[in-house]
Amino acid sequence: MSFKKEFLWGGATAANQIEGAYNEDGKGLSTADVITAGTYETPRHITWKNPKTEETGYSELTFGGTRVAPEGAQPAILDGEYYPSHIASDFYHHYKEDIALMAEMGFKTYRMSINWSRIFPNGDDTKPNEAGLEFYDHVFDELNKNGIEPLVTLSHYETPLNLAIKYNGWASRELIDFYVNYARTVFNRYNGKVKYWLTFNEINCMDMMPFVAGGLVDGSLQNRAQGTHNQFVASALTVKLGHEINPDFQIGQMLAYSQIYALTADPADQLKAIQQMDDTLFYSDVQTGGHYPNSRLKMYEREGVKLDDRPEDYELLAKYPADFLSFSCYTSNVVTTHNDQAEDAGNLQVGVKNPYLKASSWGWATDPYVLRIALKTLTNRYHKPLWIVENGLGAVDEIAEDGKIHDDYRIEYLQENIKSMRDAVTIDGADLMGYTSWGCIDLVSAGTGEMKKRYGYIYVDRDNDGSGTLNRSRKDSFYWYKKVIRTNGEDL
Numbered sequence: 001m002s003f004k005k006e007f008l009w010g011g012a013t014a015a016n017q018i019e020g021a022y023n024e025d026g027k028g029l030s031t032a033d034v035i036t037a038g039t040y041e042t043p044r045h046i047t048w049k050n051p052k053t054e055e056t057g058y059s060e061l062t063f064g065g066t067r068v069a070p071e072g073a074q075p076a077i078l079d080g081e082y083y084p085s086h087i088a089s090d091f092y093h094h095y096k097e098d099i100a101l102m103a104e105m106g107f108k109t110y111r112m113s114i115n116w117s118r119i120f121p122n123g124d125d126t127k128p129n130e131a132g133l134e135f136y137d138h139v140f141d142e143l144n145k146n147g148i149e150p151l152v153t154l155s156h157y158e159t160p161l162n163l164a165i166k167y168n169g170w171a172s173r174e175l176i177d178f179y180v181n182y183a184r185t186v187f188n189r190y191n192g193k194v195k196y197w198l199t200f201n202e203i204n205c206m207d208m209m210p211f212v213a214g215g216l217v218d219g220s221l222q223n224r225a226q227g228t229h230n231q232f233v234a235s236a237l238t239v240k241l242g243h244e245i246n247p248d249f250q251i252g253q254m255l256a257y258s259q260i261y262a263l264t265a266d267p268a269d270q271l272k273a274i275q276q277m278d279d280t281l282f283y284s285d286v287q288t289g290g291h292y293p294n295s296r297l298k299m300y301e302r303e304g305v306k307l308d309d310r311p312e313d314y315e316l317l318a319k320y321p322a323d324f325l326s327f328s329c330y331t332s333n334v335v336t337t338h339n340d341q342a343e344d345a346g347n348l349q350v351g352v353k354n355p356y357l358k359a360s361s362w363g364w365a366t367d368p369y370v371l372r373i374a375l376k377t378l379t380n381r382y383h384k385p386l387w388i389v390e391n392g393l394g395a396v397d398e399i400a401e402d403g404k405i406h407d408d409y410r411i412e413y414l415q416e417n418i419k420s421m422r423d424a425v426t427i428d429g430a431d432l433m434g435y436t437s438w439g440c441i442d443l444v445s446a447g448t449g450e451m452k453k454r455y456g457y458i459y460v461d462r463d464n465d466g467s468g469t470l471n472r473s474r475k476d477s478f479y480w481y482k483k484v485i486r487t488n489g490e491d492l
């Protein structure tokens, strides 16, 4: 027997990528609602407007250290632009049907997120929006009825837009209180319905996408460092609060894990790979390990970053680390100092092409060892339970002549990855709680805003431009994953 009996098999989604209903039943706007659709070649845009001059414009999603909108302008919805989060896969009106399909596959768990702006439309409201709370009551009841354990992310790439505009998002310490108040509201409301929680999705993406990960309108290094620190403190306070409300709550961290390989045996390449891994593991060193690593503090010193911190922040971080460490992992990346030997891996990839691996249409390499390496690395470093909460293949699905989708390429990717994870459990003894593959139902891609970058076992009839019936159907991988779950990962 490879996986424990209670291993949590399932799938994962995020509110802003699946729910739609962006302005229904009292929901406020979130940062995701002002981001347009892009493609592999063209970036997504964050649109803005200056309320005084009426001037409009946009900036690119991965805007690094600059401002998302010029002084005086604010991120805003513009006429004539297409925003994929507004309807997405319309889970808001299809959740019963979708959960029934998950149950048919035998899901033990479903990772989803609560859209913060459905509960607190402006983020800093004193009272929650009852209609928003009721929606998630219905979803959790439906899951529980079907024997599916929810795993709930409190903040998955969306911050109430008002908090971004008014406070520069997580760069302000005031967000800690707003977030903890939101966590208290949903912890109390769903106590008895939800046991597993994640505080922030891919907390380490603050550096690459500060508006997406932290609602930062001004994403300077100083603000990104402060935003990250504030999220760490909020996470520790949330762990403390959650355990007070219900000692059985398990509150985890969520890290975007990409293994970095050195292209050559040149020690300079090896050092570069280690340094890039450190940039990722800094986030789990603090949130799961409880302490800032020296390398990060030194970098802040060099760059003149000064944190607005309190001595008690560090006590909280050490005392209330995450209960478990969950992570997303799709691929690996390669770095080198020998630029003449490097073949560019494509505009969305970090580093250079791996000559040993084949890549997807979006340039993400399929790596049959990456989950085992990730589980080994994280086990050796933290000795805590782990949970793979995202993994999968984004691919274009064609409807065949028989009206079906024969996605053997997806099955192949998942077979290789699940085998790698199984080796980590059976050979290396990793303490793995579960596996939720990404986008179990087709949804909007976070990176490109496309619908055609599909991850699902369940097909959703909707196109990049927003046309389609939104009807659901089963792909071949649906039946394959059902078998995997039924045999607890024995029959791949």
Ligand code: BG6
Binding pocket: 014, 017, 157, 201, 202, 256, 328, 390, 394, 438, 444, 445, 446, 447, 448, 453
């Ligand atoms: C993770 C995110 O980075 O990867 C998801 O948590 C995202 O929100 C997923 O959708 C896959 O990335 P993409 O760009 O293919 O949607």
